[in-house]
Amino acid sequence: MAKIVAIVNQKGGVGKTTTCVNLAAALKYLGRRVLLCDFDPQANATSGMGVDKSVSNGVYDVLINGVETRKAIVTTPYGDVLPSSKALAGGGVEMIEMADRQFLLRSALDAVREDYDYIFVDCPPSLELLTLNALCAADSLLVPLQGEYYALEGLSDLMNTVRIVRRNMNPRLQIEGVLLTMFDGRTNLAIQVAQEVKRFFPGKVYATVIPRNIRLSEAPSHGKPITAYDRGCRGAEAYLALANEFLKKNT
C-alpha cells in the first residue's frame, strides 16, 4: 500500500514542484510504482510531467464532481499523474461548504493506494484548505527549503499547522525529511543556513542537497523530469541520490 508524502512549504518558489516531479520520476526510474498528485492550481507539476493542463478530468473533478480517481489518472513514462487545473483555485472555496472538507483528498487517494508504492502530493504555497487536505491525506511531509538567508522564516507556522493536524485530524503524520534546494555549498552563508536548519530539524535533514542547476529549470518547459531531459547533469544526479536516500529511510 502506498505511502503518501506531501511536499509542503507555504513559502513560494522554494523547489516544491521541482522536487515533487524529479523525486517521483527518479523513484519510477528506480522501478517503484509512483503517482504524482498535483494539488496546486498553478499546475506546474502536471505540465512538468508532460501532461496537458487542460485535461478534461483532474483532481478538481475527483474532489468536487465525484469523478473516480482512477479515471482521472494519466499514465506517463515518468510515473502516473493525477493532474491539476486552474479550476482547483476555486475548489478551495467550494470545499468549504462540503462536509469532511479536510478529508476529501484522503478519500480520493485511498481509492488508488493499493496501486502504488509512493504517492507524492505537490502543494500550493499556502497553509489553507488545499494544503490542509494534503496534510490530512499524508503519512508524512517533505519540506524543501531554499538554502538562503530566510530559509527558516515561516517554519514555525508550518510546524504549528502540523501539530494541529496531528492533534485533531491525522495523528500518524510524520516528518519525512527536510531538503535543501538551490544550494550553493561554496558560500559561507549557505553552510551557515544548513547548520541552522539541522538544529531546527535534528535528524531530519537529508544528507543529499540539491544544487542550483540550470538544467533543472529548463526541463519543465520540455515537459520532462530531469532524469529524462538530461540524466548526466548535476541536478539529475542529485535527485537520483535523493531517491536512494529516501528509499533507504523507507526500508
Ligand SMILES: Nc1ncnc2c1ncn2[C@@H]1O[C@H](COP(=O)(O)OP(=O)(O)OP(=O)(O)O)[C@@H](O)[C@H]1O
Ligand atoms: N535546484 C534548482 N536549480 C535551478 N533552478 C531551480 C532549482 N529548483 C527549482 N528551480 C527553479 O526555481 C523556480 C521555483 O521552483 P519550484 O517551482 O519548484 O518552486 P515551488 O516551491 O514549487 O514554487 P511555488 O511555491 O510557486 O509552487 C522554478 O523556476 C524552478 O525551475
Ligand SMILES: [Mg+2]
Ligand atoms: Mg510549485
